[in-house]
Amino acid sequence: MGKKDNGYVKEITSKDEDFSQWYIDIILKAELADYAPIKGCMVIRPYGFSIWENIQKLLDKRFKETGHSNAYFPLFIPERLLQKEAEHVEGFAPEVAWVTHGGRERLAERIAVRPTSETIICSMYSKWINSWRDLPVLINQWANVVRWEKSTRPFLRTAEFLWQEGHTAHVSEEEAEKETLQMLEVYRDFVETELSIPVIKGRKTEKEKFAGALRTYTIEALMSDGKALQAGTSHNLGQHFAKVFDITYLDKDGELKYVWQTSWGVSTRLIGAIIMTHGDNRGLKLPPRVAPIQVILVPITSHGNKEIILDKIREIHNELKPFYRVELDDRDEYTPGWKYNQWEMKGVPLRLELGPKDLEKNQVVLVRRDTGEKLFVEMASLKESVGELLVKIQKTMFDQAKDFVLKNTHVLSSIEELEIIMEKNKGFVKAMWCGNRNCEDIIKEKTGATIRCIPLEQENLGDKCLCCQGKANKMIYLARAY
Amino acid sequence: MGKKDNGYVKEITSKDEDFSQWYIDIILKAELADYAPIKGCMVIRPYGFSIWENIQKLLDKRFKETGHSNAYFPLFIPERLLQKEAEHVEGFAPEVAWVTHGGRERLAERIAVRPTSETIICSMYSKWINSWRDLPVLINQWANVVRWEKSTRPFLRTAEFLWQEGHTAHVSEEEAEKETLQMLEVYRDFVETELSIPVIKGRKTEKEKFAGALRTYTIEALMSDGKALQAGTSHNLGQHFAKVFDITYLDKDGELKYVWQTSWGVSTRLIGAIIMTHGDNRGLKLPPRVAPIQVILVPITSHGNKEIILDKIREIHNELKPFYRVELDDRDEYTPGWKYNQWEMKGVPLRLELGPKDLEKNQVVLVRRDTGEKLFVEMASLKESVGELLVKIQKTMFDQAKDFVLKNTHVLSSIEELEIIMEKNKGFVKAMWCGNRNCEDIIKEKTGATIRCIPLEQENLGDKCLCCQGKANKMIYLARAY
Numbered sequence: 001m002g003k004k005d006n007g008y009v010k011e012i013t014s015k016d017e018d019f020s021q022w023y024i025d026i027i028l029k030a031e032l033a034d035y036a037p038i039k040g041c042m043v044i045r046p047y048g049f050s051i052w053e054n055i056q057k058l059l060d061k062r063f064k065e066t067g068h069s070n071a072y073f074p075l076f077i078p079e080r081l082l083q084k085e086a087e088h089v090e091g092f093a094p095e096v097a098w099v100t101h102g103g104r105e106r107l108a109e110r111i112a113v114r115p116t117s118e119t120i121i122c123s124m125y126s127k128w129i130n131s132w133r134d135l136p137v138l139i140n141q142w143a144n145v146v147r148w149e150k151s152t153r154p155f156l157r158t159a160e161f162l163w164q165e166g167h168t169a170h171v172s173e174e175e176a177e178k179e180t181l182q183m184l185e186v187y188r189d190f191v192e193t194e195l196s197i198p199v200i201k202g203r204k205t206e207k208e209k210f211a212g213a214l215r216t217y218t219i220e221a222l223m224s225d226g227k228a229l230q231a232g233t234s235h236n237l238g239q240h241f242a243k244v245f246d247i248t249y250l251d252k253d254g255e256l257k258y259v260w261q262t263s264w265g266v267s268t269r270l271i272g273a274i275i276m277t278h279g280d281n282r283g284l285k286l287p288p289r290v291a292p293i294q295v296i297l298v299p300i301t302s303h304g305n306k307e308i309i310l311d312k313i314r315e316i317h318n319e320l321k322p323f324y325r326v327e328l329d330d331r332d333e334y335t336p337g338w339k340y341n342q343w344e345m346k347g348v349p350l351r352l353e354l355g356p357k358d359l360e361k362n363q364v365v366l367v368r369r370d371t372g373e374k375l376f377v378e379m380a381s382l383k384e385s386v387g388e389l390l391v392k393i394q395k396t397m398f399d400q401a402k403d404f405v406l407k408n409t410h411v412l413s414s415i416e417e418l419e420i421i422m423e424k425n426k427g428f429v430k431a432m433w434c435g436n437r438n439c440e441d442i443i444k445e446k447t448g449a450t451i452r453c454i455p456l457e458q459e460n461l462g463d464k465c466l467c468c469q470g471k472a473n474k475m476i477y478l479a480r481a482y
Numbered sequence: 483m484g485k486k487d488n489g490y491v492k493e494i495t496s497k498d499e500d501f502s503q504w505y506i507d508i509i510l511k512a513e514l515a516d517y518a519p520i521k522g523c524m525v526i527r528p529y530g531f532s533i534w535e536n537i538q539k540l541l542d543k544r545f546k547e548t549g550h551s552n553a554y555f556p557l558f559i560p561e562r563l564l565q566k567e568a569e570h571v572e573g574f575a576p577e578v579a580w581v582t583h584g585g586r587e588r589l590a591e592r593i594a595v596r597p598t599s600e601t602i603i604c605s606m607y608s609k610w611i612n613s614w615r616d617l618p619v620l621i622n623q624w625a626n627v628v629r630w631e632k633s634t635r636p637f638l639r640t641a642e643f644l645w646q647e648g649h650t651a652h653v654s655e656e657e658a659e660k661e662t663l664q665m666l667e668v669y670r671d672f673v674e675t676e677l678s679i680p681v682i683k684g685r686k687t688e689k690e691k692f693a694g695a696l697r698t699y700t701i702e703a704l705m706s707d708g709k710a711l712q713a714g715t716s717h718n719l720g721q722h723f724a725k726v727f728d729i730t731y732l733d734k735d736g737e738l739k740y741v742w743q744t745s746w747g748v749s750t751r752l753i754g755a756i757i758m759t760h761g762d763n764r765g766l767k768l769p770p771r772v773a774p775i776q777v778i779l780v781p782i783t784s785h786g787n788k789e790i791i792l793d794k795i796r797e798i799h800n801e802l803k804p805f806y807r808v809e810l811d812d813r814d815e816y817t818p819g820w821k822y823n824q825w826e827m828k829g830v831p832l833r834l835e836l837g838p839k840d841l842e843k844n845q846v847v848l849v850r851r852d853t854g855e856k857l858f859v860e861m862a863s864l865k866e867s868v869g870e871l872l873v874k875i876q877k878t879m880f881d882q883a884k885d886f887v888l889k890n891t892h893v894l895s896s897i898e899e900l901e902i903i904m905e906k907n908k909g910f911v912k913a914m915w916c917g918n919r920n921c922e923d924i925i926k927e928k929t930g931a932t933i934r935c936i937p938l939e940q941e942n943l944g945d946k947c948l949c950c951q952g953k954a955n956k957m958i959y960l961a962r963a964y
Contacts, residue, residue, distance in 0.1 A: 036556045037563060037605050038593065046551035046621060053552060069528035070535060074518045075557075075595075075626055075642050076579075081519060094585045097558075099595065101580040102630035102641075111520065113557075113581065113595070123519050133815065139528060144557055144626065148584035159584075160557050333615065 012345075015281055019225040024154070026275055030284045030346045033154045040152040040159035044268065047346065050292035051271055052162065056142065058194050058289070059164065059266070062186050068138040068166060073120050075144070077112045081119045084244045088118065091211025095147040097159075113146040118212065118237070118263060121167045122245035129169060129259060131250050136179070137169040155272035156229075156482050163267035169247065169259040173238070176260035177215075180236040183264040184217045187232035195270065196287040196397035197221050197277045198405050199231055200428075200477055202453025207440055210263075214238030220452040220477060222405045223276035226425035228452050228479035231273055234264035272482075277401050278370075284347030285369055287397055288390040295320060295386060296343045297328040300336045300355035313354045316364065316382065324386060344369060349393045350386065370396050415446060415467050418478065422447040428479050432472035434465035443467050443478065452477040494827075497763055501707040506636065508757055512766045512828045515636045522634040522641035526750065529828065532774035533753055534644065538624065540676050540771070541646065541748070544668050550620040550648060555602050557626070559594045563601045566726045570600060573693020577629040579641075595628040600694065600719070600745060603649045604727035611651060611741060613732050618661070619651040637754035638711075638964050645749035651729065651741040655720070658742035659697075662718040665746040666699045669714035677752065678769040678879035679703050679759045680887050681713055682910070682959055684935025689922055692745075696720030702934040702959060704887045705758035708907035710934050710961035713755055716746035754964075759883050766829030767851055769879055770872040777802060777868060778825045779810040782818050782837035795836045798846070798864065806868060826851060831875045832868065852878050897928060897949050900960065904929040910961050914954035916947035925949050925960065934959040 012025035027033050032048030044052065060070070076099065083089045092115045099111040114120065125137060142164045152158050166183060170176040184201055191197050199219040209216035213235040221231045241247070242258040251257050278285040288294050299313045310330060317328045329339050336353070343351060353365040364382060366375045370393050377385045408427025412418050418429055429449065433439060443466070444450055458475045465472035494507035509515050514530030526534065542552070558581065565571045574597045581593040596602065607619060624646045634640050648665060652658040666683055673679050681701035691698035695717040703713045723729070724740040733739050760767040770776050781795045792812060799810045811821050818835070825833060835847040846864060848857045852875050859867045890909025894900050900911055915921060915933065925948070926932050940957045947954040 034606065034609070036602070038556055038558045038560055038602075041556040041558060043556065043606055044554040046553045049553045050551065052554075069532065071528045071531045072526040072534075072644060074520055074523040074525065075628065076520045076523060078520055096585060097581045097593075098583040099579045100582045101592075103576045103578060110583075111579075120519065124516065124525055127516070146557065162554060 012281070012283065015224070015279070020153075022279075022281075023272075023275060026279055026284050026345075027154050032271065032275075032284070035154075038159075040149060042154045042158050044162075047292055048271060051274070051286070051290050052268055054290040054292070055194070055270060056164075059190055060142075062190060063140050063164075063166065066138075066182060066186060068140045068168075071139045071141055072143070073117050073124065073141060075114055077114050077117075077120045079110045079112060081123055082112050084119060085212045085241055087240070088212035092116065092147075095149060097146045097148050114143075115145055115147045116263075116265075117141065117143070117145075117165055117167065118241055119245075122241045122247060122261075125167075125169055125259070126245045126247045129247055129249050132171060132252050135169060135171050135249060135259065136175065138166075139168065140164055140166040153272075153482075155268055155275070157269075161267050161269070163265050165263060165265040168262045169242075170261070171249070171251070171257075171259070173236075173260050176238075176262050177236050180215070180217060180234045180262045180264070183262070184219065184232075184234040187219050187234065187264070187266060191219060191221070191231055191270070191273075192398065194287065194289045195274055195277075196394055196401060197231070197273055198398065198402040200453060200455050201457075202455035202477065204233070204453060205437075205440060205451050207437055208451065210235045212237065212240050213263075214240065218453050220479075221273055221277065222408060222428055222479070223273070223482070224279075224404060225276065226408060226427045226479075228428065228477075228481040229269070229273050229276070230452070230481065231270060232264070232266040235262060237261040237263060278397055279347070282341075283345030285397065286347035286349060288349045288394050291347065291349050292325065293327045293343075293346070293348045294324045294390055295326040295350045295352055296339075296348045297326060297352045297354070298336050298339050298343075299328075299330060300353055302356070305356045305359075309354060309356065309359060312359060316352070316354070316379075320383065320386060323383060324390070340367075350389060352386075368393060370400070411461055413462060413464065413466060414469075415443060418443065418447045418449060418466065422449050422480060425480050428452070428477050430459070430461060431466035431476055431478060432461050432464060433474045433476045434468055434470045434472045435474050436465070436468065436470075439465055439467035448480050449478045450481055452479050452481060494763070494765065497706070497761070502635075504761075504763075505754075505757060508761055508766050508827075509636050514753065514757075514766070517636075520641075522631060524636045524640050526644075529774055530753060533756070533768070533772050534750055536772040536774070537676070537752060538646075541668075541672055542624075544672060545622050545646075545648065548620075548664060548668060550622045550650075553621045553623055554625070555599050555606065555623060557596055559596055559599075559602045561592045561594060563605055564594050566601060567694050567723055569722070570694035574598065574629075577631060579628045579630050596625075597627055597629045598745075598747075599623065599625070599627075599647055599649065600723055601727075604723045604729060604743075607649075607651055607741070608727045608729045611729055611731050614653060614734050617651060617653050617731060617741065618657065620648075621650065622646055622648040635754075637750055637757070639751075643749050643751070645747050647745060647747040650744045651724075652743070653731070653733070653739075653741070655718075655742050658718050658720075658744050662697070662699060662716045662744045662746070665744070666701065666714075666716040669701050669716065669746070669748060673701060673703070673713055673752070673755075674880065676769065676771045677756055677759075678876055678883060679713070679755055680880065680884040682935060682937050683939075684937035684959065686715070686935060687919075687922060687933050689919055690933065692717045694719065694722050695745075696722065700935050702961075703755055703759065704890060704910055704961070705755070705964070706761075706886060707758065708890060708909045708961075710910065710959075710963040711751070711755050711758070712934070712963065713752060714746070714748040717744060719743040719745060760879055761829070764823075765827030767879065768829035768831060770831045770876050773829065773831050774807065775809045775825075775828070775830045776806045776872055777808040777832045777834055778821075778830045779808060779834045779836070780818050780821050780825075781810075781812060782835055784838070787838050787841075791836060791838065791841060794841060798834070798836070798861075802865065802868060805865060806872070822849075832871060834868075850875060852882070893943055895944060895946065895948060896951075897925060900925070900929050900931060900948065904931050904962060907962050910934070910959050912941070912943060913948035913958055913960060914943050914946060915956045915958045916950055916952045916954045917956050918947070918950065918952075921947055921949035930962050931960045932963055934961050934963060
């Protein structure tokens with residue numbers, strides 16, 4: 001454990017030795033987050049939060065381009081509202097934090113700290129929506145939500161987390177379904193393009209769908225320990241909530257009709273996905289598009305040349321700053337080697353070094369975090385080279401992750417094979433399923449794997465169910481999951 | 483009340499008749515916010531939230547330019563943490579919402595929903611700060627906070643509200659004071675430049691300072707009903723929290739020292755300030771810099787020319803879109819007059835009309851929301867004209883508001899005069915004060931006015947206290963306040 005290198009101690013556990021500890025070590029050591037003095041909560045530190053800000057910016061842009069506006073609904077939901085939709089309350093009640101006192105007074109009715117906002121939002125939509133002219137309603141909210149979980153892990157499952165939740169209302173089932181799938185595609189495109197994480201798009205089974213939804217769609221990613229992570233979900237809520245909350249509109253034909261609704265969300269969990277997809281034993285590896293620092297500049301000075309090197313590297317800093325997120329590490333108290341290690345731990349995609357020899361040759365050294373490759377680049381073409389390299393790194397990281405998924409996806413046809421594979425968390429399993437809840441339960445009980453999704457792109461792998469060997473026409477992805 | 487104009491009913495109360503009702507009417511009618519199904523909470527609707535997004539963008543930029551980073555701390559604070567700083571807990575305890583149950587279990591210790599985050603943040607700073615190398619810590623958080631208020635009003639005082647809270651730690655009192663005043667100046671500049679609201683910068687009295695602070699500074703604005711509004715505060719926390727939370731660092735001289743801290747915040751209350759500073763009997767008036775829509779395009783068509791007018795106005799829309807926040811209102815179901823009224827209610831700074839005569843003359847009509855002025859502008863110079871007008875409107879709105887403040891600021895030297903002025907909420911009063919808490923209490927009791935601040939720019943208005951007529955060397959601003 002821990003390797004001393006130029007004075008910087010890499011106190012992180014090896015990935016193969018203990019993946020969970022490796023994950024926690026990176027979070028603490030790269031200063032992404034820290035444990036808070038309250039059970040199951042975390043503090044997102046500036047470096048981690050900056051990743052979230054980049055995620056927000058890139059996602060919010062996509063939401064607005066698809067016609068959505070942001071709004072803000074209350075944190076608090078009266079108990080009677082939460083209880084209106086039966087499936088919904090059953091799904092969330094065990095995890096709700098309850099406020100019972102305001103100031104020095106006991107409240108007449110308990111108040112839920114929102115675990116999700118369907119109920120409070122529906123109560124408002126019922127007021128706002130009256131005519132077909134008011135539709136569609138396309139609203140998103142960036143917010144904190146609370147789910148009182150027993151077992152937590154930073155970014156993946158915490159009592160409080162940050163997310164966005166889209167809530168839309170439409171005139172028809174068809175339009176709602178189109179919206180549901182559109183937002184699923186927005187998520188896929190975002191996660192694959194900006195986070196370099198390949199995902200499988202698919203539908204959740206009835207058992208795994210959102211509490212109160214008609215249909216739930218998901219994007220599923222594969223972490224580098226072979227476990228799956230649900231990275232985002234999009235729900236067609238049908239008219240379940242509309243009927244309970246009485247959200248009706250007067251249609252053009254003069255009839256009063258219930259709206260069709262959707263909701264969809266991703267959370268700070270995506271930061272966990274980045275760590276577990278890309279990280280290695282040297283630390284975090286950040287995709288350039290969301291990295292808080294894309295290029296770190298490290299001067300290599302000795303007594304005689306300090307000022308001239310610093311002047312030049314400051315000049316480079318100023319030249320690159322308008323185009324990339326660059327930072328200059330000119331701290332005196334650390335050696336270059338120490339700095340290399342620290343910025344590798346923090347996952348900065350590119351390191352730029354400038355030493356006396358480089359200055360002589362009018363070049364800099366660029367080192368890629370993803371491959372370790374070292375490049376000598378002429379000063380004159382620096383700006384372009386950096387831009388091209390960042391694009392290349394983004395793509396290489398996706399390709400590497402995709403390659404990992406392909407290598408760790410197995411086609412199986414019996415539950416015995418599945419048991420063997422799952423004992424070692426060996427990734428995704430593609431198989432056929434009869435569609436029966438009973439088989440789904442048996443699979444989970446025997447192997448620990450769940451049906452991650454019924455992919456939208458179906459392949460025909462045979463006609464027998466993995467579990468009961470009965471007639472099967474659904475191709476599924478299975479895995480143990482976070 | 484309510485005037486019918488081309489079919490659009492302006493159901494808003496007149497400002498002179500009932501200012502409070504006028505304020506609420508604008509909020510509901512302009513769709514800024516709505517009441518939520520939970521006491522004292524509001525929903526910020528997309529149009530209102532878009533103003534907040536613009537405020538966030540412009541403020542966040544200023545925070546980052548002054549070296550601050552964003553982070554996120556938990557919503558929940560254990561009771562024992564909140565109680566650590568005596569003055570602080572005394573100030574906030576009456577307003578705290580308490581969580582007592584998680585899921586189906588009763589919690590061992592009550593948990594506060596944050597009313598402000600000093601205590602939870604200090605508990606982390608104590609862990610993160612060890613050496614002089616770790617300082618300064620310059621962190622900001624955008625978050626929701628909860629204060630269980632008895633009497634609430636949308637944007638001005640709600641049980642839950644959105645804000646930002648900066649929390650910094652420094653090596654010396656001097657540096658902390660510099661930061662406190664720097665952020666006060668950031669607020670002044672922001673509020674005056676972006677919101678066109680003139681403010682007075684000053685220090686709060688001991689009585690009015692933040693619970694736990696050494697010194698509190700404020701920017702105070704004057705609403706158009708003559709009441710003051712505290713628009714932002716910046717606190718030098720001294721070492722109060724550092725000592726209680728044991729936030730120490732090893733200084734260069736080898737000694738262990740306590741840090742000096744600051745905190746500072748503004749909230750969604752600023753949206754209330756915009757409404758009450760600029761609004762009139764036609765509705766909201768938005769400063770262009772934060773208006774969700776800066777220019778609304780309204781086509782004036784009749785049967786024969788509809789397509790040609792629509793084509794041209796769409797062309798204009800596309801031309802302006804890259805530079806300004808413009809929207810085209812091409813709804814069929816409303817008349818132009820109805821639309822004018824609606825967009826005036828919503829406070830859009832500029833309206834662009836295009837009718838058949840304008841098309842002939844190759845011009846458009848621009849109507850200013852601030853002055854009602856109508857301008858005929860040639861198509862060729864449209865982009866530039868719009869830009870210049872938006873700048874002009876921003877400035878005119880500030881000048882108008884500044885003029886109002888000057889006209890409603892009185893220099894007084896006796897409490898009897900103050901009583902007369904305050905009976906009608908007649909604005910700001912400048913006066914001299916002896917500095918005695920007793921006089922401060924008498925003033926409030928007799929007149930309802932509070933000392934808004936001791937302005938940083940002092941004027942000498944005499945040497946006798948407004949209240950006791952004793953020796954006075956502090957010039958103060960007084961007003962009734964929200």
